[in-house]
Structures are given as structure tokens and as C-alpha cells.
Amino acid sequence: MPLPSGNQQWPPAALDSVRDKLTVWDAWYCGDPNALAAVYGGQGGTDPGGTGFFSSERGGWRAAVGRTLQRWFWGQPTPSGEQRSKLHVPVASDIARTSADLLFSEPPTVKGPDDTTTKRLGELVDDGLHGTLLEAAELAAALGGVYLRVVWDRETYPAPWLDAHPASNAVPEWQWGRLSAVTFWRVLEADGDRVIRHLERHEPGFILHGLYEGSRDNLGTKVPLTDHAATAGIARALTSGDAIATGITQLTAVYVPNMRPNRLWRGNPAAAHLGRPDIAGTEPLLDALDEVYSSWMRDIEIGKGRIIVPGAYLESNGPGEGASWDPDRRVYSPLNLLPRSGDGATIEAVQFQIRVTEHRDTAQDLLEQILRSAGYSTQTFGEQGDAAVTATEVVSRNRMSFTTRNRKIVYWRPALDTAVETLLAIDKVVFGTNVTVGPPTIEFGDSISEDPKTLAETAELLNRAEATSRDTLVRMLHPDWEDEQVEAEVDRILEETGRLVADPTLTGAEGPSDAGFPSDGGGSRP
Template structure:
């Protein structure tokens, strides 16, 4: 299909409910108080008062019922009284949840394995050139917005290989087949916006085997007319690579973009045909709890402000500074002139106002809300430091963070399939565009453990196994390096034996000893890691 033509609405009307929800998730993900207040307050627009000064005016509907009134009943929807400063406090727990999701998935880079050695070496170069950082960024966005796109990019003037670039879910219009597979996707970005009267957008449509580019000048609601790419410096470089007007041939029959859902199914959009395959955010259905958490912390800080010590005293205690000047009171003054007042006990007295700070009540409420939010998002409270228990070993950490590990395993199912597909496309573009001697194929992907074994604990375990003669040298190396393949393990075993002087004796020597009629083979002879007969001077694996 070609790019949109004519003055069409943008984004497409059928996806309006999706982008409305994405705007809410984006506000919580970004954590900008102004954006949250605009989203729920609906207090936009400028009016002029009697002094001809523009000011922000609250809508009357914020104080009553209806749709706008319902939003205003949120903490962030309550209007700030005119003339007062905003005292609402935002707790960036939503951003912390997204960061924790990314850390659980890609705190360590995944391992990509292919059969061809040249392709394997090229993949290692891609990982070292920033692929790991890209995956961390993409996973962070994926958790916040419910999904993320990974597209293959290349530019001969910038690099000698293609790379992956994440695209946020609120900047894409996907198209799905009847079986739920992504068939095409249109990305867009705003090149210029003068406040709403003119908005310049760059559209990038990915189809199988090609990419289409177009620049449109319209409004915030309409796409507008199409103009040449050379009119804007951000897209001038693309014009040189186009063929047939606006097409770039990828040299690969597949799609150069994939969609990674955060979690499925999306319970909110399951009845919207164009959005049933989109993922759901970690914040789905948790917005009221996030709003309540901000209200608790704002109330807590309000208690602190109100609890500031204040001295209340009668006006006769103030010292006049002359006509037109405010009266003052010196708290360090020791001697006062005689005051005209009633006898002590019935007259005016100095009063100290000191309100209590409800620290315990606010703290327990905040922790309860945070625990509920974290657990409903699919994570353990220990992952966010909300538990006072201290885990000692990696096994204890895994046991106490089981809910986080289960959520991580579910997300890996989506990430592994999408990464395998996009790496295959990346290799195909690398060969077609840059002439790399690689074999495009779907790699085997292994995700590193998010909870690493404590080195000291592992060393003690291996030492005990060695003393008990319960594990061979090869087994101990495999325990220490569970991500190594058989060749790496054998090479490490050989290096250890060479370094410690415990080289393996030739098998012919053992067979010659076992065949002697007067010296039957002992229990330890003939094994790779076992101790031979005591009459034979053969080094063993025991150190």
C-alpha cells in the first residue's frame, strides 16, 4: 500500500482509543507533573482578566460531575486555587517499574549463537557496537507503553554496518494480518510545530522488501499536503537513496521492523480489531493507585509545612517602626515596656503553635500503596526494596523474588521471538547493503541470569565439592560457567590442568597398567578425573 495521500486525519480515527490510553501511560511513564495535571485537569486555555493579563483559568466542570468532573476528582485533576502555588508531589514509581523491567531482562547482554563462525563474529561486533544499550532502552519503553518497535537502520555515511533503533508505540500505526502477524507499520515524527496551525510530519512506512518515506504539512489533527523530502534538512539525505519516487529497496523480502509486546493479552483493547495484538503496559489499571500514592506523599509534605513552629502573640507585643512601616517583634528581646493589659491569667499571652506530623500513618499508607502497585504490575516487593528482609544467597534472592522472575520469564517469550526475527533481518541487510560475508539466519538467544550467584558463595560450594570428591573438574567448571558451551568448558579444563601441573596421562599408559596380570586395575584407573592406583605416579584433579 502507498503512503497516505490527501488531507486525512492523523493518527487514524480507528486508533483514537489506543492513542488516548497511550497518552495516559506516557504521562505516568514520563513523570512530568505538568503533563499529569493537563491530562486529568482539563484546565487548558487562556483568558484575560480585568488587568488584561493572560492567566490559566479552571473550568467550572472541574467542580461538578460529568466526564470532566470525573477526571477532576482524581488528585491530579483537582484544580490549583488561583494565586496559590502548586503543592502536589509526584512519586516516579511508574518510571522505576519500567527501569526494573528492563534490568530484569537485559541487565547483562543476551547471547546470540549461530552455526556460521563468520556470522557469529559479526554478531559479536554488533553487540559491542551498542546493541545491548539499545535493548535496555527498548525494554524500558516497552514496559511503560505496552510495546516497542525495533527497526533496522543503515547509513553508509555514519557506520559500516546496520543497527537497531527502537520506536515508541505512540509514534506508530501498525497493520496486522488475519492471523495476527505484523504486515506493515508506519512510523512518524514531528519535524516542526508552530503551535498547532502548522505541523510538519515525516512518515516512514515499512513494508515487506521496501521502505517508503514522505513529508506532510498539516495541522495537529490533519496530515495535510505532501511536500518533497528535500524541503527539510532532516529528510534531505533520504532523498538520495530513494527509487520510484519515495521507495528504498531493503534487499530483503522480510519486514525491516518488528513489534515487541510487553505483555498479552491487552484486556482494554481486545474488542478493537486494529489493536487486539498490541501489548499492555505495566501500569494498566493501576493509574488510580499511582494517583493515590501521589496524594499520600503530597499530604505528608503538607503536614510538614503546616507543622512549622509559629508564634502567635497579641498586637501590643509588636514594636512600631513608624508610620507606614510594618510592626515587628524581636523574639530575643528580654525587657519590654509596661503593657496596658489585663492581669496575668486573663490577658493576651504568647502562644506557640506546633502541629503534629503524622509520619507513621503516611509512611504505612505509602508503603501499602507501593506494595499493591508493584505486585499488581507483576513484581515482588523485594525487587523494589520494600521488604526489610535481607537475602544472603542467590537462591534466597530468587525464592523471594519469584513473582518478578515469573514476569521476566513471560516477557522473555515475546522478546526471544522478536529478537530472533529482527537479527535475521539485520544480517540480511548487512549482507545486501554492506556486502558482509554473513549467513542470515535466526540465532539461538540465551538470556543471562538476572540474579548472579555470589562469587564467594560459589567458591565455597566448589571447594566443598572438591574436598568431598563429589564432582569432577569438568563439572565444577560447568557450574561456575553455566553459559559456556562444551568447547569452552574443555578448553578451560585443559588450561587449569596445565597451570596446576595436573595434565591428563595418555590413555595407552592406563591400558598398559590394567592389562598387567599381577596388577589388577584399581577402582580409580581409566577415569578422566579420578585418582589412579597408588602405585602409579599419575597426577590427580584434587588440589
């Protein structure tokens, strides 16, 4: 299927509702007060994420919610003559980061169909895959999904790699619920109403590239890739027209949904298979939390201790220059007060109440509601202090968070399997490596590591009960070891404990001793 023709709306009209929600979610994720004020109130702002999806396409963050909903805290304009004092609490970005940490705080273990492929995968994984997965997981939690695409450039690097691409700059196509093609785009230039875009379309067997010169709302006319420095190198790699033949049948991009179903777009064929972000449905609570913290800070500002002094206490600055007081004396302003009967000149202290307890309790309840709706335990965000606990206690306290993690792994595992298999296919076809292309074995790391003392106590109890083998105990204590390392360690333990002795029936052979085991007279173990 060819690239889009010029003179059409971009992004496509079918994604208008998607664009509106992504505008809102991206504003919460970026955490820029200007973006939030623009999205909810239509006030001017810029794209803090720098993606080009919103600002360069629409001339600034537009009011995606609408000015009719003025009850939104961020939709209320700042009164004339006052400075904006609204405070933003970055809960949305904290949730996205925590989601990524729960999934990939430890790198996944990736193995191929054979030893040669596993070794090559180890090289590719060590080449930055862990960082890419952390970035991708955070973007997925923030925007509802993320794309992993296979990228290579033989002129600059001798291996392919995976790249995380945000869902905000992609137009997906679906067939029976599966991604059949996707078009990524980026804005290369935006000068007034003139916008230059680069489109990159992935479909089975091919990657198509196109350069377009249009307006903020229109794709415009297709121009040669050599017309812009950012795409001139791509033009040299084209194999047929505007396409690069990949040499494989797989699609060189996969979509990873954060969570499904997406409750908003079930009836939209163009978006029904997109995922939903962690903060979906919590936007009013996030808005209310910012309002509470802003009110709390306003109480602190109003409640600053001040004193009121008679005008006679002020020092004259000369004729026509008024009077003043040294700021270090904490004077609020001069007031011409009539002295009361029996009073001389007095200094009066003014201190308003700061409603700490009311604000803190309200904010805490809102935060708990947001985290529960997002699928996380409050303990995951450090609400129970830093007291030392075992890994079992950590899992118990964070049960909801780990349940959410397991649900996300259900979506991440097949997508990552496909992406790694495609990476191997490109590595073999484009770079000529001797790898076996096939589904890899991927094991997600533990987000919580047991402390050595607890592991040692568990191993001792299992060994005393003779309920497990030495091999299992070593693997329990060293889950990251390879089979060869485990076998060597078991042999060393048996040798040091006197269990590994020469077998009198096999010359030069060694085997585990039967010492300590009763015999039935035939030399066999019970």
C-alpha cells in the same frame, strides 16, 4: 501498499482509543505534574516526553480522562490564589526501569549459525545493542510495547544497527496476529496550526518515505522530501519513487509486546494485538498514592513549629510602615491578645500534629497493591533493606518479579530473534559482509549473579560427591566463557593436580590419568 494519502485524520481515527490511553500512560511514565494535571483535568500543559505525539498534534496535553471525573486527585484544579502543592511519586517510571533491568541488566549472548557470523554479531552487539535493548524494554513496560527497526546509513556508518521506536508514534497493520506493516511518524515542525510530518512505512522488501504539510488533526498534502533538511538525505537514497528497496523479504521492523492480552482493546482489530503496560489498571492507585504523599507533605507544612507573640514585642518600622520581628526568632504573626488575669505579656507556642504513621502505612499499602498488580515483589524495590543475602535468597524473595521477567522473555525472545536475523540480512545485502543469514541463538543474561563464595562452596560439594565433571564445574564458575576458554582451563586444572599425564600407549599424546581410580586388572575404570 502506498503511503497514506493526504487530507485524512492523523493519527487515524481507528486509533483514537489507543491514543487516549497512551496519553495517560505516557503522562504517568514522564512524571510531569503539568502533564498529569492536563490529562486528568484539562489544564494547560506541554508534552514532557517531547515525542510530538500529544503536544504538537493536539496543541498541548488534552484531558484524556475527562473533567467529569473530578474525583481524580490530579483532576481537581488548584484553588484560586493558592500555589499548587501536589506531589508526584514516580512509581510508574521506577517500575519501567526495573522491568528493563530485570531483562537486560546483563547483555544477552548472541551467536550466529557459524563462527564468522558469530564474530560479526559480536561486533554489532558491542556497537550499542545492549543500551538499545535497555531503552526498548523500558519503553515497552511504560507504553505496552516497543518497535525494533533496522537502521543503516552507508554515508555515515559502515554497519546497520537496531533502533528502539516508541509505540506512541506508530500505526501498525496486522495479519493473522502478526505485524505485516507499520508506519512510523515524527513531527518535524509545528508552527501554529501548520504541522510538517515525516512518515516512514516499513513493509516486506521496501521502506517508503513521505513528507506531509498539514494541520494538527490532518495529514495534509504530500510534498517533496527535499523540501525539508531532515529528509533531504533520505531523498538521495530512494531507489524507486518514494521507496527504498531493502533487497530482503523480511519486514525491517518488529513489534515487542510488553505483556498480552491487552484487556482494553480485545474488540478493536487495529489494536487487539498491542501489548499492555505494567501500570495498566493501577492508575487510580497511582493517583491515590500521590494524594497520600501530598497530604503528608501538607501536614508537615502546617505542622511547622511557630510562636505567637504580643504586638508589643514587634519592632516598629516607622510611621505607617508597620512592625516586624527578626525572622530568626521564628515568629508566625502578631496577634492583639487580651492578657489573662495574672498573666503578663506571654509567648505561645503552636505545633500541630504530623500524622506520620497513618500516612506511611497508607502509602505502603498502596505501593504494595500497585506492585502486585504490575507483577512485582516489593522486595525488588528495596523494601527489605540492604542486608547481604545469597542469590538463592534473592530469587526466593523476588519470586513474583522473576515470574514476570520470564513471561516477558516469552515475548522478547522471538521478536529479538527476528530483529537480529533481519540485521544480518541487511548487513549481507547492503554492506556485502560474508555472514550466514539464519536464526541466531540468544541467551538472556542472569539478572542476579551468584557470589563467588557460594559458587565455590557448591562446586566443592559437587566435586566431593563426584557428581559432575571438571568441565561442568568450570562452566558453573565462569558462565560467560567460550568453549575454548573452558577446555584450556580444564587442561590447566588437570595438569596442576597431576591428573594430566603422558599416555604410554600414545606417543606424544596426553590424556587424563587414571590415578585415584581402582582397576579391575585390565586397566579400565569402574
